Amino acid sequence: MMARLVILFHAGKHMRMSRLIKLLGGLSAAALLGGIAHAAGLPTDGNIGLQEAASANMEMVTKLHNTVFAVIFAIFVFVVVLMLYIMVRFREKANPVPSKTSHNTMLEVIWTAAPVMVVLFFLAIATRPLYTLDVIPEADMTIKVVGNQWNWDYSYPDHGDFEFNSMPMSEEDAKAAGKPVLFAATDPLVVPAGKTIRVIVTASDVLHAFAVPAFAVKIDAVPGRLNETWFKVDKPGTYYGQCSEICGQLHYNMPIEVKVVTPAQFDAWVLTRNPEFVKTQSSTTIEARNTEN
Amino acid sequence: MVALHGDAEIHGHSDKPPFFKRWFFSTNHKDIGTLYLWFGMVAGLLGGFLSFMMRMELKEPGIQVFSSEHTFLVFTSMHGLIMIFFLVMPALIGGFGNWFMPLMIGAPDMAFPRMNNLSFWLLPVAFIMIILSFFVPGSAGGNGFGGGWVMYPPLSTSGHPGPAFDLILMGLLAAGFSSIFGAINFITTIFNMRAPGMTLHKMPLFAWSILVTAFLLLLSLPVLAAALFMLFFDRNAGTGFFNPAMGGDPEMFQHLFWFFGHPEVYIMILPAFGLVSHVISTFSKKPIFGYLGMAYAMVSIGVVGFLVWAHHMYTVGMDVDLKLYFMVATLVIAVPTGIKIFSWLATMWGGSIQYTIPMMWAIAFIFLFVIGGVTGVVLSMPAIDVALHDTYYVVAHFHYVLSMGAVFGLFCGFYYWFGKIFGVMYNNVLAHIHFWLFFIGVNVVFMPQHFLGLQGMPRRYIDYPVEFATYNAISSYGAYITLAGVAFFFIMLAEAFIKRRPAPDNYWGEYATTLEWTLSSPPPYHQFNKLPQIK
Numbered sequence: 001m002m003a004r005l006v007i008l009f010h011a012g013k014h015m016r017m018s019r020l021i022k023l024l025g026g027l028s029a030a031a032l033l034g035g036i037a038h039a040a041g042l043p044t045d046g047n048i049g050l051q052e053a054a055s056a057n058m059e060m061v062t063k064l065h066n067t068v069f070a071v072i073f074a075i076f077v078f079v080v081v082l083m084l085y086i087m088v089r090f091r092e093k094a095n096p097v098p099s100k101t102s103h104n105t106m107l108e109v110i111w112t113a114a115p116v117m118v119v120l121f122f123l124a125i126a127t128r129p130l131y132t133l134d135v136i137p138e139a140d141m142t143i144k145v146v147g148n149q150w151n152w153d154y155s156y157p158d159h160g161d162f163e164f165n166s167m168p169m170s171e172e173d174a175k176a177a178g179k180p181v182l183f184a185a186t187d188p189l190v191v192p193a194g195k196t197i198r199v200i201v202t203a204s205d206v207l208h209a210f211a212v213p214a215f216a217v218k219i220d221a222v223p224g225r226l227n228e229t230w231f232k233v234d235k236p237g238t239y240y241g242q243c244s245e246i247c248g249q250l251h252y253n254m255p256i257e258v259k260v261v262t263p264a265q266f267d268a269w270v271l272t273r274n275p276e277f278v279k280t281q282s283s284t285t286i287e288a289r290n291t292e293n
Numbered sequence: 294m295v296a297l298h299g300d301a302e303i304h305g306h307s308d309k310p311p312f313f314k315r316w317f318f319s320t321n322h323k324d325i326g327t328l329y330l331w332f333g334m335v336a337g338l339l340g341g342f343l344s345f346m347m348r349m350e351l352k353e354p355g356i357q358v359f360s361s362e363h364t365f366l367v368f369t370s371m372h373g374l375i376m377i378f379f380l381v382m383p384a385l386i387g388g389f390g391n392w393f394m395p396l397m398i399g400a401p402d403m404a405f406p407r408m409n410n411l412s413f414w415l416l417p418v419a420f421i422m423i424i425l426s427f428f429v430p431g432s433a434g435g436n437g438f439g440g441g442w443v444m445y446p447p448l449s450t451s452g453h454p455g456p457a458f459d460l461i462l463m464g465l466l467a468a469g470f471s472s473i474f475g476a477i478n479f480i481t482t483i484f485n486m487r488a489p490g491m492t493l494h495k496m497p498l499f500a501w502s503i504l505v506t507a508f509l510l511l512l513s514l515p516v517l518a519a520a521l522f523m524l525f526f527d528r529n530a531g532t533g534f535f536n537p538a539m540g541g542d543p544e545m546f547q548h549l550f551w552f553f554g555h556p557e558v559y560i561m562i563l564p565a566f567g568l569v570s571h572v573i574s575t576f577s578k579k580p581i582f583g584y585l586g587m588a589y590a591m592v593s594i595g596v597v598g599f600l601v602w603a604h605h606m607y608t609v610g611m612d613v614d615l616k617l618y619f620m621v622a623t624l625v626i627a628v629p630t631g632i633k634i635f636s637w638l639a640t641m642w643g644g645s646i647q648y649t650i651p652m653m654w655a656i657a658f659i660f661l662f663v664i665g666g667v668t669g670v671v672l673s674m675p676a677i678d679v680a681l682h683d684t685y686y687v688v689a690h691f692h693y694v695l696s697m698g699a700v701f702g703l704f705c706g707f708y709y710w711f712g713k714i715f716g717v718m719y720n721n722v723l724a725h726i727h728f729w730l731f732f733i734g735v736n737v738v739f740m741p742q743h744f745l746g747l748q749g750m751p752r753r754y755i756d757y758p759v760e761f762a763t764y765n766a767i768s769s770y771g772a773y774i775t776l777a778g779v780a781f782f783f784i785m786l787a788e789a790f791i792k793r794r795p796a797p798d799n800y801w802g803e804y805a806t807t808l809e810w811t812l813s814s815p816p817p818y819h820q821f822n823k824l825p826q827i828k
Contacts (some may be wrong), residue, residue: 043748043760050680050747058680065677072667079663086641090577091648098578099643106631107639108583115631119624122670126615129676134613149452170490181354184756207543207681209608213749218679220609222544223447224537227610244751245609245682246441248452249434250363252527252754282695 041214041239041258042051042180054214054260055233060129061216067125071118133216136230138223143189147201147208147221147243150250154189159270160277168253183240188257192266196232206248212241212258220245233260297671309818314415320406323816325413326392327714330707332416333384339374339424341779343368347653348738348772356756363434365755366441367427374461377561378468379420381699385564386510387475389706390503392714393568393613394479395496396809396816399488399825404481408474415471422464430455441753446535446543450527458546462525469521476510479503479622488808490827494588497807498581501588502567505595509556509563512599517553520546544609551602561695562662563591566633569655571807572709573637576652577644578804583636590629590636597626607675608682616675623673630666634659649801650724654705657732661701665693668743686746692739704731704782712796715789717813723785728777737771799822 040052053059089095145155155163167185169177177184191197201210203221211218215231233239243254261269270277309315319325349359359365395403403409426669431437431453438458440448449458483504487496496504524546526532533539535546574581581587599624607616637659646652668690672678681687704727712718741764750761757765795815799805812820 009447029587043750043758045760047748047764048744053747061676061680064669064674065680068671068674068677072670076663076667079638080660082638083641083656083659086638087646090641090644090646092645095643095645098645100579101643102580102582102584104582104639108586108636111635112628112632116626119627122624122674123621126674126676130616130620130674131613133676134616180758180760182756206452207445211683211749211751213680216679218608218682222610224542225544225610241749242751242754243323244752246445246448248432248440248448249366251366252362252751252756 016018019250040235040237042183043213051213053216054235054237054239055216055231057133058214058216060132064126064129068122069099075118075203133229136198136228137196138167139230140195141192142198142200143191144173145189145199145201145210145221147203147205147210147247147254149205150249150254151183152189152210152254152256154187154284156270156273160274162274164273166257168250168255180240182253183242183255185255185256185257188238188259190259190261190269191233191264193236193260194232194234195263196230198228198230201227201229207245208243208254209245210241210256211244211258212239214239214241215258217241218244236260236262236265318410319413320402320410321632321818322391322395322403322406322409323714323818325339325409326388326390328413329383329387329391329416330389330714332413332420333388333703333800336375336379336383336420338779340372340380341776343372343375345772345776345821348769350755351757352769353766354757354759354762358766359755362434362755363432363439364437366439366660366753367431367435367437369753370439370441370444370719371423371427371437374423374465376696376733377442378465379416379423381561381695381703382472383416384470384703385561385706386472386479386503386506387416387566387701389499389564389710390423390475390479390506391497392498393710393809394503395486395498396812396820397483397807398483398491399808399821399827400482401819401821401824403478404486405478409478412471412478415467415474416750419464419467420470422460422467426457426460426464429450429457429460431457443547444524445550446524446527446546449524450535458795459525461501462521469518472510473514473518476507476514479507480511483507488821488824488827494585495827496588497567498570498584498587498591499567499807502563502565502591505591506563509560509595513553513556513560516549520553523549533782547606547609548603551605552599554605555596555602556584556598558691558694559594562702563701564593565658565699567592568642568706568709569658569702570637571805572651572655572705573640574800575709575805576647576649576655578647579640580646580806582642583632584634587636587700590632593629594626597629601626602718604678605672607678620673620675622655624670625682627666627670633669634663634666642663649708650719650721650728651705651709653725653728654701654708657728658698658701661693661697665690665695665698668693678751681746683752684746685742685750685752687744688752689739689742692735692742696706696739697735704728709801710809711789712800713809713814713816716796717789717792718794718796719785719789720792723781723788727764727778727781727785727808730774730781732777732778734771734773734775738768739771739773741765741771784815 019020040054043051050062050065053062064086139265140160144157152166153163155161155164167186169186171181174181174184201221203223208221209218210221215233217229219227219229219232237260239258241256243251315324348356350365427437429436438453438461440453481498523534527534527536533541535541535543570581570587601619604619604623672681672690710725745761745764750757798813799810808825
């Protein structure tokens with residue numbers, strides 16, 4: 001719903017809305033609405049923070065970023081205020097006779113030790129999130145992603161290994177479907193909500209990177225190498241990402257659309273893609289198999 | 294020293310060779326430095342033009358300026374390569390390093406004057422090859438190489454079968470050898486040709502910065518050269534270093550590239566560190582605060598700079614423990630960098646600060662470098678980098694440290710030594726207009742790019758969804774302001790050379806204490822025929 005509204009707002013762009021109004025609109029939206037005008041799974045024009053989190057991992061990343069940002073902003077303000085004070089207090093007119101001081105051991109020890117403390121603090125808060133993102137928990141299912149110039153192949157090895165190709169949707173089709181241009185794909189990746197999903201990523205030609213900002217997912221697709229990452233999204237919805245490693249002329253038009261649906265809807269969707277598979281097995285038995293392991 | 298200076302001047306004027314011999318076969322460090330500066334200016338104009346076209350394209354969603362997506366990527370890639378290899382490095386190291394390192398240490402010239410000439414003349418050759426690459430086939434998309442300045446295979450091998458990238462490889466190898474020869478020259482000069490009494494611990498900080506930079510060049514460029522040769526062989530000789538189908542690994546190139554690429558970042562910023570120290574000290578009318586700490590902070594930045602390369606590669610699928618190591622090592626750099634920032638502020642503290650043009654650039658340098666530095670801390674953490682890697686946040690970060698750090702350092706040195714190099718003074722009003730337009734312009738260009746990156750806009754996109762429209766528009770307006778600033782730079786140059794107000798020997802007064810200020814402006818063709826004695 002929110003995504004739709006944002007798209008409607010931007011439809012005005014093509015209607016020769018005065019640029020100034022647009023700029024002011026974007027800025028005030030950022031300043032006044034703050035987090036309100038978010039569309040989950042999409043960037044928001046004029047917003048100055050990270051995209052809204054759709055997974056616990058992204059919430060963790062956002063929290064870490066906000067803490068780090070608070071510290072670096074404080075450091076920045078401290079340095080700038082100190083510099084401005086010095087610039088005014090010790091300007092030529094106010095202080096015609098310069099001092100000759102060129103050493104102060106205590107001071108030098110302090111400004112070496114203080115950054116060390118800050119660094120240790122950063123290490124303390126940034127290490128656990130690193131391992132949480134990187135060490136993949138027991139997964140409910142696996143999807144395989146292959147990057148090609150300039151589209152994605154998605155396959156479902158746990159569901160009979162069916163495979164399909166996801167192309168960028170043309171501007172006309174996307175608009176007709178009410179989907180965001182350059183984000184919408186012809187055949188989105190579909191995953192069940194609330195399940196831990198392992199993503200195996202590789203590429204068939206040059207480097208690509210599979211990225212969905214709302215999930216805190218970004219991993220290079222490298223020919224000849226299997227990379228893996230994971231995500232778990234609880235709220236059904238549609239989330240978007242874009243190829244994030246330069247891959248040639250249509251690099252900008254290699255969207256990633258992920259539809260998160262309820263497990264029941266997912267099972268039904270799998271049935272449409274691979275009727276033979278669901279006759280013998282179902283998602284629940286896969287779960288059972290995984291827990292046995 | 295006065296007698297010496299008079300003597301040298303009389304002697305100097307008589308043996309200036311005729312024009313062609315002087316500028317094309319030059320072995321004089323000052324003439325070669327001047328050549329480097331003009332060369333950097335020309336290359337910078339081309340690199341700036343490329344970026345301006347990119348900003349025009351990105352002003353609004355849709356594809357309007359470029360006729361092909363490939364050409365946009367060619368502009369992106371060449372902007373990076375040209376600015377790094379043909380503006381910042383030649384101007385800061387080749388230009389100021391050649392000009393002022395020998396003067397500051399009291400040397401008559403560089404240790405290997407003929408090799409110095411070779412170092413310079415390899416660059417135009419390299420530059421011609423880079424420019425030719427625009428006009429020969431690159432990929433199926435058209436002419437030129439559009440694989441990014443990082444040149445990652447397979448896009449730079451199987452992705453660009455045309456000869457454009459071979460030209461770039463040859464050009465970069467030539468530029469790399471130019472820098473290696475330069476580095477050998479700088480190191481030899483500093484170790485062997487310091488004036489009597491000038492111990493390393495009395496050496497001016499700019500000479501220190503050139504020394505550290507030269508070591509970084511000497512140790513990192515051969516690795517780049519090896520990687521470039523491997524690319525060349527993969528493309529033309531049937532090898533498979535980076536081809537997985539032949540047992541190679543594309544990621545190995547990234548390791549080799551960034552083992553060069555990260556020290557390269559410090560290669561570009563260290564000379565700026567050095568000269569900004571002199572400017573701050575001169576116009577605060579105080580000696581530099583914590584001289585030894587400043588010198589060894591640069592040395593430690595140089596050393597640690599070799600140990601952090603894979604923080605450019607957090608998303609390649611690296612082992613998690615390695616990521617932890619690279620995060621720790623990267624964060625460590627914050628400590629010597631902090632020492633430098635605080636020492637500059639402490640130099641200003643208690644001073645009697647004169648707001649001359651070079652001082653404005655130096656203060657702006659500190660301001661912008663702090664912004665670029667703290668966003669670097671954010672990016673050093675793999676858990677945040679997963680959101681920001683390959684987005685505009687990275688673009689904003691490295692432009693704050695390079696386009697604004699290194700380039701502000703460049704302008705700072707240029708205005709500081711303008712009279713010394715050219716023998717004429719610039720107009721203060723024009724220089725002020727240049728400064729303010731440039732300062733406001735680059736901030737308007739790059740500050741909004743942080744927000745674009747946080748919202749997830751990937752780099753190297755010719756077109757983007759409307760959700761990124763506002764800040765892209767603002768960023769592009771900043772490009773107009775910056776362009777106006779560049780225009781005033783050239784107006785300032787033209788005015789100074791038309792009016793020709795003669796520059797006094799030491800136009801900054803008694804607090805400009807390094808040896809170049811004991812000489813005339815411009816210095817005699819050969820200086821220090823009798824070596825100065827340092828107390």
